Amino acid sequence: MTDDDKDQKGGTEKPGKVVPEEARDEPSRRAPDQPAVEQSPENIPAHLVGGEPTAEVRVVGERRGMFGVTGTGDTSGYGGLVTPVVLPGAAQRPYGGWFDTVADALDPLIEQVVIHRGEITFHVGRDNLLRVAELLRDDPGLRFEFCAGVSGVHYPGDTGRELHAVYSFLSMTYNRRIRVEVSVPDADPHLPSITPLYPANDWHERETYDMFGLVFDGHPALTRILMPDDWPGHPQRKDYPLGGIPVEYKGGTIPPPDQRRSYT
Amino acid sequence: MSTTDDVYAGSSETSDGRVFTVSGQDWDEIAAGLSEEGGDAAERVVVNMGPQHPSTHGVLRLILELEGETVTEARCGIGYLHTGIEKNMEYRSWVQGVTFCTRMDYLSPFYNEMTYVLGAERLLDIEDDIPEKAQVMRVLLMELNRISSHLVAIATGGMEIGALTVMTIGFRERELVLDLFELITGLRMNHAFIRPGGVAQDLPPGALDEIRSFVALMKKRLPEYAALCNANPIFKRRLEDVGVLDLEGCLALGLTGPVLRSTGYPWDLRKTQPYSGYETYDFDVQTWDTCDSYGRFRIRLNEMWESLRIIEQAADRLARLEGAPVMVADKKIAWPSQLAIGSDGMGNSLDHIRHIMGESMEALIHHFKLVTEGFRVPAGQAYVPVESPRGELGAHVVSDGGTRPFRAHFRDPSFNNLQAMGVMSEGSMIADVIVAIASIDPVMGGVDR
Amino acid sequence: MGVEEKLPSGVLLTTVEGVAGYMRKASFWPATFGLACCAIEMMTSGGPKYDLARFGMEVFRASPRQADLMIVAGRVSQKMAPVLRQIYDQMAEPKWVLAMGVCASSGGMFNNYAIVQGVDHVVPVDMYLPGCPPRPEMLIDAILKLHDKVQHGKLGPNRQAQIRELEAEGLAALPTGDMKGLLR
Numbered sequence: 001m002t003d004d005d006k007d008q009k010g011g012t013e014k015p016g017k018v019v020p021e022e023a024r025d026e027p028s029r030r031a032p033d034q035p036a037v038e039q040s041p042e043n044i045p046a047h048l049v050g051g052e053p054t055a056e057v058r059v060v061g062e063r064r065g066m067f068g069v070t071g072t073g074d075t076s077g078y079g080g081l082v083t084p085v086v087l088p089g090a091a092q093r094p095y096g097g098w099f100d101t102v103a104d105a106l107d108p109l110i111e112q113v114v115i116h117r118g119e120i121t122f123h124v125g126r127d128n129l130l131r132v133a134e135l136l137r138d139d140p141g142l143r144f145e146f147c148a149g150v151s152g153v154h155y156p157g158d159t160g161r162e163l164h165a166v167y168s169f170l171s172m173t174y175n176r177r178i179r180v181e182v183s184v185p186d187a188d189p190h191l192p193s194i195t196p197l198y199p200a201n202d203w204h205e206r207e208t209y210d211m212f213g214l215v216f217d218g219h220p221a222l223t224r225i226l227m228p229d230d231w232p233g234h235p236q237r238k239d240y241p242l243g244g245i246p247v248e249y250k251g252g253t254i255p256p257p258d259q260r261r262s263y264t
Numbered sequence: 265m266s267t268t269d270d271v272y273a274g275s276s277e278t279s280d281g282r283v284f285t286v287s288g289q290d291w292d293e294i295a296a297g298l299s300e301e302g303g304d305a306a307e308r309v310v311v312n313m314g315p316q317h318p319s320t321h322g323v324l325r326l327i328l329e330l331e332g333e334t335v336t337e338a339r340c341g342i343g344y345l346h347t348g349i350e351k352n353m354e355y356r357s358w359v360q361g362v363t364f365c366t367r368m369d370y371l372s373p374f375y376n377e378m379t380y381v382l383g384a385e386r387l388l389d390i391e392d393d394i395p396e397k398a399q400v401m402r403v404l405l406m407e408l409n410r411i412s413s414h415l416v417a418i419a420t421g422g423m424e425i426g427a428l429t430v431m432t433i434g435f436r437e438r439e440l441v442l443d444l445f446e447l448i449t450g451l452r453m454n455h456a457f458i459r460p461g462g463v464a465q466d467l468p469p470g471a472l473d474e475i476r477s478f479v480a481l482m483k484k485r486l487p488e489y490a491a492l493c494n495a496n497p498i499f500k501r502r503l504e505d506v507g508v509l510d511l512e513g514c515l516a517l518g519l520t521g522p523v524l525r526s527t528g529y530p531w532d533l534r535k536t537q538p539y540s541g542y543e544t545y546d547f548d549v550q551t552w553d554t555c556d557s558y559g560r561f562r563i564r565l566n567e568m569w570e571s572l573r574i575i576e577q578a579a580d581r582l583a584r585l586e587g588a589p590v591m592v593a594d595k596k597i598a599w600p601s602q603l604a605i606g607s608d609g610m611g612n613s614l615d616h617i618r619h620i621m622g623e624s625m626e627a628l629i630h631h632f633k634l635v636t637e638g639f640r641v642p643a644g645q646a647y648v649p650v651e652s653p654r655g656e657l658g659a660h661v662v663s664d665g666g667t668r669p670f671r672a673h674f675r676d677p678s679f680n681n682l683q684a685m686g687v688m689s690e691g692s693m694i695a696d697v698i699v700a701i702a703s704i705d706p707v708m709g710g711v712d713r
Numbered sequence: 714m715g716v717e718e719k720l721p722s723g724v725l726l727t728t729v730e731g732v733a734g735y736m737r738k739a740s741f742w743p744a745t746f747g748l749a750c751c752a753i754e755m756m757t758s759g760g761p762k763y764d765l766a767r768f769g770m771e772v773f774r775a776s777p778r779q780a781d782l783m784i785v786a787g788r789v790s791q792k793m794a795p796v797l798r799q800i801y802d803q804m805a806e807p808k809w810v811l812a813m814g815v816c817a818s819s820g821g822m823f824n825n826y827a828i829v830q831g832v833d834h835v836v837p838v839d840m841y842l843p844g845c846p847p848r849p850e851m852l853i854d855a856i857l858k859l860h861d862k863v864q865h866g867k868l869g870p871n872r873q874a875q876i877r878e879l880e881a882e883g884l885a886a887l888p889t890g891d892m893k894g895l896l897r
Contacts, residue, residue, distance in 0.1 A: 060664070061664070063665075063666065085643065085664045085665060085666075086643055086665065087643050087644060087664070088643065088644045116644040116645070116646075117387065117644065117646060118386075119386075119645075119646060121645070145515050146515060146518060146520075147518060148518065148647075148649070148656065148658060149518070149675045149679075149680070151660040151671070151673035151675070152673075153645075153662050153670070153671045153673075154671075166645070166660060166673075168647050168658070168660065168675065170656075172515075172531055172536075175536050177647070179645070179647065198516075198518070199516050199517055199518075199683075200516065200517050200518025200519075200680055201518075202683055203342075203679060203680070203682075203683050204675075204679075207679075225342060225343055226342070226343040226346040226712055226713075226792075227343060227346065227791070227792065227827070228343075228791055228792045231791075235348060235351060235826055235827070236348075236350060236351050236671075240826075241826070242348075242351060242352070242824075242825050242826065243348075243826025244824035244825050244826075245820075245830050247819075247824065248889065248890055249889075250889060250892060251889065251890065251891070251892050251893055251894075253890075256824050257352070257356070257824060257825075258355050314796065315793060315796050316745070316746060316777075316800050317775065318745050318775040322748075322752075323748055343790070343792050344748075344790060344792050344796070345748060345749055345787070345788065345790055345793070346790045346791075346792065346827050347749075347788050347790060347823050347827050347828055348823065348825040348826055348827035348828065349823070351826075352822075352823060352825050363822070364822070367749070367750060367822075370749055370750035370753060371753065416753065420756075432760060433761075435756065435757050435760030435761060435762070436760065436761045438757065438760075439757065439760070439761075442757075452754075452846075452848065453750055453753065453754065453846055454750055454845060454846065708749070709749050709750065712790070
C-alpha cells in the first residue's frame with residue numbers, strides 16, 4: 001500500500017512514547033529486541049526523505065499485529081508486527097500564506113504547529129487556552145468569530161496526554177479555518193471552558209464531557225447531555241466497550257462488533 | 265377511570281415542588297393545587313413538552329417555565345435519540361462508516377456522507393483525483409436532497425402550526441425526489457452512495473430524462489407553496505417577528521444556514537469554501553433581512569429554486585459525461601463491486617465476477633482486500649464542512665493510519681442551532697416556541713447522533 | 714365500559730368478536746411515536762402518495778390516551794426507553810404495538826451501548842416490520858397484517874383460552890438457538 005504511513009523514525013525528542021516493555025510469554029507479545037522507533041529508517045515515507053529531514057513525527061501509541069485480532073485467533077502470521085502509530089509531525093517556519101499571520105499573533109502561546117493536507121493545527125497547553133481563544137476572537141487581524149465546536153479524541157497510547165480536545169475555528173471575515181488542539185492527561189482531565197468567549201461551545205463542551213470525561217472548568221452547567229443523567233462512564237473513550245450484544249439468527253450467533261474476529 | 269386512579273396522573277410531591285400530570289378534564293384540580301402554593305410559585309408553572317410530542321419536531325424535550333401564556337425560560341433536553349453512531353464507526357472500515365453516518369441527520373443523508381467522505385479523501389490526498397462525473401453526481405444528489413429536506417422542513421413546520429395542507433403537498437413533492445433517489449441510488453433514504461473516491465454506481469439509463477422532467481414539474485409546483493403561504497395573513501401573523509435572532513446573536517451562538525442567512529448575512533459554504541466543484545455552478549445565495557421565522561421560510565423556498573437551477577446545470581454536464589468513470593482510478597481505494605440487476609434483484613454484476621474470477625488476479629486481490637480489510641488512510645485529522653440544508657455540517661475525522669476511523673465526530677448544524685431555541689423563545693408565547701423551533705428546523709438524529 | 718365487560722357467550726360471542734374486530738381495525742388510530750428515519754417514512758405513508766387514510770388511519774393521535782396503535786418508528790435510545798414505556802402504559806386497552814424498522818425490532822445496525830436492542834425489551838410487540846427504513850408499502854403491508862390479526866382477535870373467555878394455548882405452545886417450542894440446519 002503506497003499510502004502506508006506506519007513508518008519508523010529514529011530518536012525523536014517530541015512528546016510521544018516509545019514501545020513499552022511488556023514481558024509476556026507469547027512470542028507476538030514479547031517486546032521486540034529492537035523497538036520499532038529505533039529500527040532502520042528505510043520505511044520513512046517519501047515526503048520526509050530529502051524534503052524536510054527535520055520534520056518530526058509524533059508517536060501516539062503502537063499497533064501490534066497487522067489485523068485487529070490478538071491471541072490464538074490470529075492465524076495470519078502478522079501477529080509479531082509492531083509499528084508505532086504516528087501522527088503528522090510539527091511543521092517548521094515559514095508555514096506559508098496566512099498561516100504565518102495567525103501563528104505570529106499567537107506565537108508565545110503555541111506548543112506546536114502541525115500542517116497536514118493544507119489544514120493547520122495549533123497545539124496549545126491548557127493554561128494558555130483561554131488567552132488563545134480571546135486573541136482569536138478579539139484580535140482584528142485574526143477575527144475568528146465562529147467556533148464550530150469541540151471534538152474530543154482519546155488516544156490511550158499517548159501517555160500523559162490521552163485526552164485531546166480539538167476546537168475548530170472559522171474566520172468569516174477572512175474566510176480561514178484553523179484548528180486548536182489541547183491535550184490533557186487522563187489523571188487530570190480538566191480544561192478551561194471557552195463558553196464565556198464563544199457561547200456556541202456550550203453544548204459541545206457538555207457533549208465532550210459526557211462522552212470523554214473531559215471536565216471544562218468554568219462551564220455554566222456541565223452535565224450530561226446525550227446519555228441519561230445518571231449514566232456511569234464516558235462512552236466514547238477507547239476503554240469503554242461498544243456495548244453490543246451477541247446476535248442470534250437461525251442457530252448461528254454473531255458476537256458484537258468489538259468482539260468479532262476482524263480483518264481490519 | 266378518574267384521574268386519581270391513574271398511576272400517571274394526579275400530583276406528586278417532589279423535591280422541586282409539586283408535579284402534576286395532566287390527563288384531561290382536570291384543570292380545576294391543578295388550579296386548586298397551584299393556588300395552595302401561593303406567591304411566586306403559583307404564577308410560575310414549569311411545563312414539560314416531552315420527547316413524544318407532535319409539534320416538537322422530533323424527540324426533543326422542551327422544559328418551559330410559563331407565566332400565563334408567556335415563556336419566561338425555555339430549555340431543551342436532548343439526547344433521546346443518541347445512537348452512538350460515532351463510536352460504532354470506530355469499529356467499521358472507512359467505507360462501512362458511510363452507512364452509519366448517513367443515518368445521523370436522516371433528512372439530509374447525502375450531506376452526512378459527503379462531509380465524512382470529503383474528510384477521508386483529504387486524508388487520503390485524492391481530492392484532486394475524484395473524477396468529474398462523480399463530483400457532478402454528488403452535487404446533483406446533494407441539491408436534490410436540499411430540496412427534499414426543505415420540503416420536509418416546510419411541511420412539518422406547516423403541520424406544527426396547523427396548516428395541514430402544506431404538509432400534504434410537501435410530502436407529495438418529496439415523493440418525486442425520493443423516486444429520483446431510488447432510481448439513482450436504489451434507496452429512498454439512508455443511501456450509502458457517496459463513498460471515499462467517488463460514488464458507488466453510475467447513473468442508470470433514463471435517469472437524465474427523469475431528472476429533467478422532475479425539474480419541469482417542480483417549477484410548476486413550487487409556486488403553489490408561495491401562493492399558499494407567502495401572503496397568507498394567518499401564516500404571516502404566526503411567523504413574522506417570531507423567533508427573532510439578529511446577526512450578533514447568530515454569530516455568538518454559532519448558528520449557520522437559513523437562520524444566519526435570515527439576518528441578511530450571505531454566508532454559504534458553497535460559495536465561500538466551495539467543494540466538489542460548486543464554484544463552477546451558477547447560483548445565488550438567498551438571504552432575507554428580517555431575522556425572523558418568516559424570513560427563514562422564504563429563504564427555504566428560494567433555496568429550492570436555486571437548487572433547481574443547480575440541478576439543471578448538473579444534468580447538462582452529466583449528459584456530456586456519458587460513460588465517464590465515477591470512482592477514483594486508484595484501484596487500492598476504489599470500491600470494487602459493480603452492481604447490476606439480475607433475475608433475483610440487485611447484486612454483484614456477473615461481468616464483474618467474471619472479471620475478477622477469470623480475467624484479472626489483481627482485481628480479485630483488490631476486491632478481496634478492499635472488502636475485508638479496507639484501504640488504509642494516512643494518519644492525521646481533517647475537517648471539511650459542507651453546507652447542509654440546516655447549516656454547516658462538518659465531520660472531524662481522525663485516522664491513526666489504519667483501516668478504521670480512529671474518531672469521526674460530526675459537528676451537526678442542528679446541534680448548534682438548537683442552542684438558540686432558548687434565546688428565540690423566551691418572552692414569547694408557547695405557540696411561538698413551536699414556530700421558532702420549526703424555523704430552526706432541527707433534525708434530532710443529527711443533534712443526538 | 715366497553716365491549717369487553719358485557720360479552721355474551723357461544724355463537725353470539727363469535728359474532729361480537731367479528732363485529733368488534735372489524736370496528737377496531739377499520740378505525741385504528743396510531744399514536745405518534747416517530748423517532749428517527751422511520752418516522753419520516755411513516756409520515757410519508759400518511760401523505761398523499763401512500764395514503765393511510767384509506768385504511769382509516771390518517772388521524773395520528775398525539776395523545777396516547779386516544780390511540781390504539783403505537784408504531785414505534787425509529788431507534789429507541791436508553792434515554793427514550795422509559796418514555797416509551799410510559800406512553801405505552803398511558804394507552805388504553807385494547808392496544809397494539811408495531812415495531813417499525815430494524816432498530817425498533819432488534820436494535821438494527823446499532824448494536825451498541827446507546828440503543829435498546831429491540832423494543833420488545835420494553836413493550837410487548839404485536840408486529841415486527843424490518844427494513845431500514847421500510848418503504849411505505851412495507852409499512853402498509855405490516856399494518857394490513859395487523860388489521861388481520863385485530864379482525865380475528867378473540868374476546869373474553871375465547872381470548873383467555875387462546876392465551877393459554879399460545880403460552881403452552883411457546884413453552885414447548887424449540888428455541889431458535891437449537892434449530893439446526895437453517896442456514897442453507
